[in-house]
Amino acid sequence: MRLFVILIILMVVTGFSTGVNVVCPVKRYVVMLFQPVTLRCNFTTTATVPPIVTWKYKSFCRDPIQAALNPGSAENAIAQANPNYNPNIECSDQSRTVRIVASKQNSVTLGTEYQGRKISIINNADLNIAQTELGDSGVYVCIVVPPQDLSGAGEDYTELIVLE
Template sequence: MWRCEAVQVYMREERRFAMLFQSVVLPCQYSTVSTQTPVVQWWYKSYCRDRTREAFSFPENLVVRVSDLGSYSHLDCADSARTVRIVASKHGSSITLAEYYRGRDISIINKADLRIGELQWGDSGVYACKVVIANDPEGKNEAQVELLVLGK
């Protein structure tokens, strides 16, 4: 039987839609054979351009296919061309929020899921879950999910 010897991080979905002022849980799952306690980090990356306006502001008489909304051009840019910041990290039962998110209802729950309470417009973007284990440096230790916050 083949056994995975490296950390593997994965998301159940590539994209999540959530309503403004509601809460959302972004699930992150990982597997490892290591017995060391991992450091779980969640990172935020803004869009390369305004995804909300792009998705919902179409010129008159324009026919839009649903497949057109699946384009990832709003994600394909260098990190230096957008906002990138850590949201939170967890080591064991200790959770630390980054300065930008202090005072917000944000936590890492379960093994590695990110819970954001009372979503704001600026929360739309790409969220990356990264799992760092000192004695398991190989494998795919990061996965990401796109979050689009919608108004009512």
């Protein structure tokens, strides 16, 4: 028992936390209008309580199709000079639409704009959209928050492009 108490004290003093690692393994999905898609999100955590999983939608900063058709633009030149910069997705949230798609702890709750649609969080953290719409094109952020995690949430993103 004494060893257990010492171990707990060491964890508190050293700032031990359960930690969470989140990865969206596919960075871009391209689907046809009305087709289903499952946006994958994998996570690892040492927490014993199931985490809260939230998917957030962010509109593109600029249309990636138009950007591809205009390779000589100034933004594309900047992106070529800095491979870590993506002008399609890197802009402030104040300059684009941001909304909650769905959240899951024990059950799935859809965001206001997604009520009535066949959308769910499956396989722990994957976002399943049964029938895509044109307005679904954008950046999707998977956020995982283990209730026991003292260090905060983990997140990653993927892009969805819906073609007509």
